[in-house]
Amino acid sequence: FFRSFQLKMDVVAALKEESPALRSFALKHINTKVDETWSQASQLLSTIEQLHEDPAFPHRELAALVASKIYYHLAAYHDSLHFALQAGPLFDITVRSDYVNCIVGKGLDQYIKLRQAVESPSCAPGSTGASSSASAAPAAPSPELERLFGNVLEAWIATSSPARLREVIGVTMDARRLDLLERCLQKVDGEDGKALLKYCLDMVIQHIYSREFRQSVLKLLARLFQSGGDLINTMHCLILLRDPATLSQLIIDLVQQQSPPKDELAFSIAFELYACCPPAFLKSTLDALLASPAKDLDAVKRLVQILSGKATSELHLHFLYSQNQGDVAGLTAIKTAIESRSSVLSNALVIANSLMHCGTSVDTFLRDNLEWLGRSTNWAKFTATASLGLIHRGHVKKSLDLLAPYLASAQGGLSSPFQEGGALYALGLIHSPVCHDNPVGEAAAPSADPAAAQGQQQIVNYLLEAIRNPGTSEQQLHGGCLGLGLAAMTLGDEAVVTQLKNLLNMDSATVGEAAALGTGMVLLGSADAAVCDELIQYGQDTQHEKITRGIAMAIALIMYGREDEADTLIEVLCCHKDAVFRCGGVFVIGLAYAGTANARAIERLLNLAVTDVADEVRRNAMAFIGFLTFKKPKYCLDLIRLLADSYNPHTRYGVALAIGIACASTGIKDAVEVLERLTKDPVDYIRQIAYMSLAMVLSHQPKDNEKATNLRKTLLERVKDKHEELMTKFGCIIATGILDAGGRNVAISLHRNSHNIMKAVVGMALFTQYWHWYSYLLLLSLTFQPETDLCEAAEYKQPIHLWVPKDAPVGSGAGGLVGDEDQEPEPPEPFEMP
Numbered sequence: 001f002f003r004s005f006q007l008k009m010d011v012v013a014a015l016k017e018e019s020p021a022l023r024s025f026a027l028k029h030i031n032t033k034v035d036e037t038w039s040q041a042s043q044l045l046s047t048i049e050q051l052h053e054d055p056a057f058p059h060r061e062l063a064a065l066v067a068s069k070i071y072y073h074l075a076a077y078h079d080s081l082h083f084a085l086q087a088g089p090l091f092d093i094t095v096r097s098d099y100v101n102c103i104v105g106k107g108l109d110q111y112i113k114l115r116q117a118v119e120s121p122s123c124a125p126g127s128t129g130a131s132s133s134a135s136a137a138p139a140a141p142s143p144e145l146e147r148l149f150g151n152v153l154e155a156w157i158a159t160s161s162p163a164r165l166r167e168v169i170g171v172t173m174d175a176r177r178l179d180l181l182e183r184c185l186q187k188v189d190g191e192d193g194k195a196l197l198k199y200c201l202d203m204v205i206q207h208i209y210s211r212e213f214r215q216s217v218l219k220l221l222a223r224l225f226q227s228g229g230d231l232i233n234t235m236h237c238l239i240l241l242r243d244p245a246t247l248s249q250l251i252i253d254l255v256q257q258q259s260p261p262k263d264e265l266a267f268s269i270a271f272e273l274y275a276c277c278p279p280a281f282l283k284s285t286l287d288a289l290l291a292s293p294a295k296d297l298d299a300v301k302r303l304v305q306i307l308s309g310k311a312t313s314e315l316h317l318h319f320l321y322s323q324n325q326g327d328v329a330g331l332t333a334i335k336t337a338i339e340s341r342s343s344v345l346s347n348a349l350v351i352a353n354s355l356m357h358c359g360t361s362v363d364t365f366l367r368d369n370l371e372w373l374g375r376s377t378n379w380a381k382f383t384a385t386a387s388l389g390l391i392h393r394g395h396v397k398k399s400l401d402l403l404a405p406y407l408a409s410a411q412g413g414l415s416s417p418f419q420e421g422g423a424l425y426a427l428g429l430i431h432s433p434v435c436h437d438n439p440v441g442e443a444a445a446p447s448a449d450p451a452a453a454q455g456q457q458q459i460v461n462y463l464l465e466a467i468r469n470p471g472t473s474e475q476q477l478h479g480g481c482l483g484l485g486l487a488a489m490t491l492g493d494e495a496v497v498t499q500l501k502n503l504l505n506m507d508s509a510t511v512g513e514a515a516a517l518g519t520g521m522v523l524l525g526s527a528d529a530a531v532c533d534e535l536i537q538y539g540q541d542t543q544h545e546k547i548t549r550g551i552a553m554a555i556a557l558i559m560y561g562r563e564d565e566a567d568t569l570i571e572v573l574c575c576h577k578d579a580v581f582r583c584g585g586v587f588v589i590g591l592a593y594a595g596t597a598n599a600r601a602i603e604r605l606l607n608l609a610v611t612d613v614a615d616e617v618r619r620n621a622m623a624f625i626g627f628l629t630f631k632k633p634k635y636c637l638d639l640i641r642l643l644a645d646s647y648n649p650h651t652r653y654g655v656a657l658a659i660g661i662a663c664a665s666t667g668i669k670d671a672v673e674v675l676e677r678l679t680k681d682p683v684d685y686i687r688q689i690a691y692m693s694l695a696m697v698l699s700h701q702p703k704d705n706e707k708a709t710n711l712r713k714t715l716l717e718r719v720k721d722k723h724e725e726l727m728t729k730f731g732c733i734i735a736t737g738i739l740d741a742g743g744r745n746v747a748i749s750l751h752r753n754s755h756n757i758m759k760a761v762v763g764m765a766l767f768t769q770y771w772h773w774y775s776y777l778l779l780l781s782l783t784f785q786p787e788t789d790l791c792e793a794a795e796y797k798q799p800i801h802l803w804v805p806k807d808a809p810v811g812s813g814a815g816g817l818v819g820d821e822d823q824e825p826e827p828p829e830p831f832e833m834p
Contacts, residue, residue: 211565313433325744
């Protein structure tokens with residue numbers, strides 16, 4: 001022990017000598033024994049640092065390495081990293097030790113933090129998302145840190161191990177190093193290379209919050225997928241890039257290829273595009289196809305039918321009509337149970353019937369109860385007429401014929417403004433599944449097909465003329481604006497927007513709300529700053545709260561999917577003194593970041609949900625967390641399930657609705673457990689939304705699902721219970737329609753293959769506003785997606801779809817091949833409500 005102590009004293013003495021050789025000897029000795037003697041060596045840190053800073057000392061890097069190790073043992077990792085970087089090549093990253101692993105990890109974290117601050121300031125850790133010109137520019141990583149990062153990544157890439165390369169993908173994407181990411185993806189060929197590209201695509205979709213960098217990575221992946229012949233994943237990248245020009249050229253190249261023919265692949269891509277893409281994207285793709293030299297090919301004509309939605313609508317009509325399993329007996333039992341004088345519950349039953357038979361063309365319940373239906377008055381009559389649009393959703397060829405008894409411009413039309421307003425709303429609902437394939441106001445080409453007079457272009461023009469007609473009642477304008485917004489969604493046509501603005505300026509509460517929402521739907525996702533500013537200014541000037549609410553949602557629709565581009569607007573709205581505008585800020589957060597699970601956006605909503613003084617803001621902030629997390633339903637549950645026990649009833653309401661949105665049609669047991677607990681809440685409107693959300697979660701579950709079976713019985717019991725509150729009964733009746741939606745053949749879905757379904761997200765967002773206006777309940781139909789499997793065939797109608805309803809009994813023969821007929825099923829003859 002004494003010899004060891006004496007040796008240490010010699011080392012200390014040598015370190016203080018003037019001779020560089022003795023100092024170097026002392027440093028080398030300390031370096032080899034630092035793990036055992038770091039506590040004594042820490043007393044020499046000032047001397048060692050002076051040696052490192054001395055430009056005349058020949059072993060400055062060794063001094064830095066020793067200082068780094070001492071700081072490591074002192075748990076001063078920042079200082080340890082600093083001196084490790086100064087040690088140059090002496091800091092060997094290939095050495096296997098706790099010290100090297102720790103410092104390399106700290107170095108990578110520091111590098112990623114600095115790179116994110118430089119490349120994406122709004123997405124950097126700790127950023128609030130608000131830009132400030134006065135803030136100092138973030139510092140870039142030092143050359144030494146760049147060298148460390150490069151050396152570590154080069155070593156990992158050189159291993160060619162799939163597991164290690166996955167780590168490289170995560171690190172390079174976090175560090176915004178596109179060059180190293182490309183090298184990593186090109187390192188492996190064959191099946192391992194394809195799996196690596198697919199893994200990278202999943203990572204981009206789920207974990208990259210910076211929109212600009214995500215676009216750069218997707219362009220790289222699209223190029224690599226296409227060069228590898230993977231056209232399906234190339235399509236997914238181009239959809240996320242919103243690049244219809246490149247995608248349409250890809251489809252044209254496929255149909256022009258003769259050896260071997262690729263028509264089937266082109267058809268599959270077209271069906272996927274229709275299912276995933278917003279209408280404006282589909283219209284741009286259609287325009288490119290129709291302008292190409294290949295436009296006269298039969299395959300291109302079929303592609304136009306698919307991309308416009310006409311082919312899919314026909315197939316869905318066949319499927320939903322032939323496989324309809326709606327429970328009409330259950331509706332009849334509810335009708336018997338409710339009080340005949342309760343217009344609220346009667347209205348709910350009409351809506352439930354339309355949801356249950358959405359797209360099936362089955363209006364038997366309404367025809368059998370015309371006398372009861374005739375008791376509807378005013379806005380209940382409006383909703384009853386509009387519900388026909390749900391039942392006949394997709395019957396685009398005969399929409400005007402179906403609604404002729406309720407349109408004043410048709411022969412034999414009625415004069416009731418409520419019914420005509422509902423009919424105009426129904427027109428938009430019927431045509432909502434179809435893409436608009438012509439500019440508004442364009443003259444229709446001559447056609448021998450009578451149905452051509454009821455195409456999407458003509459319907460938009462018809463609705464536009466209906467709201468231009470002087471002397472039109474407020475009810476008709478209300479329905480016309482909503483119908484026009486649905487039919488012209490994302491179209492962005494200036495004539496439509498101008499007319500809707502003119503109606504908004506009438507300053508009528510009923511018309512103004514619908515006009516604002518129509519404007520938002522037409523400009524959906526456009527991020528038109530001028531229109532947003534104009535709407536905010538008008539919302540501040542008007543005295544009508546209904547108009548202000550419509551404007552708040554319209555702004556959110558305009559900013560749909562814009563992510564960090566909406567941050568400035570979010571800051572303005574969330575700090576507004578008016579609670580309705582603060583709700584608008586909540587809506588913008590939910591729709592701008594829909595499906596991203598963005599941590600900053602979720603934090604902002606949670607903060608508003610527990611700190612805002614207005615219950616309405618708290619309720620909506622909690623509910624719209626469901627929009628951020630609908631791709632990760634279990635994550636949503638983990639975030640908010642404890643708030644189901646909040647003292648604030650509006651917070652509990654928001655929790656129930658958020659779970660319904662995020663976990664729709666999943667049947668997740670934990671979600672069902674939370675909602676079942678909320679169905680016993682002492683507050684009536686919480687029980688209402690709990691039953692509706694529970695129906696959303698359990699929709700499209702197999703018949704043998706015990707929870708769904710029990711819920712059907714419970715809903716009928718609650719409606720029959722004379723002591724149950726009216727609001728709870730309302731929710732139970734609506735839940736009955738949601739549970740059997742589309743004849744038990746549709747699922748509620750807001751995304752497909754990691755792509756947001758834009759119309760579905762919009763429909764769900766407007767559905768949440770039924771709190772203020774029951775007619776918005778009908779818009780839940782936009783989220784209904786028939787559950788089908790695709791199969792390939794040379795002729796897309798012979799057949800292209802294999803329908804597989806979950807509720808089909810084993811051996812019943814249901815769910816076979818459908819869609820091999822040339823015509824859609826004939827709708828029933830239109831009938832006139834009393």
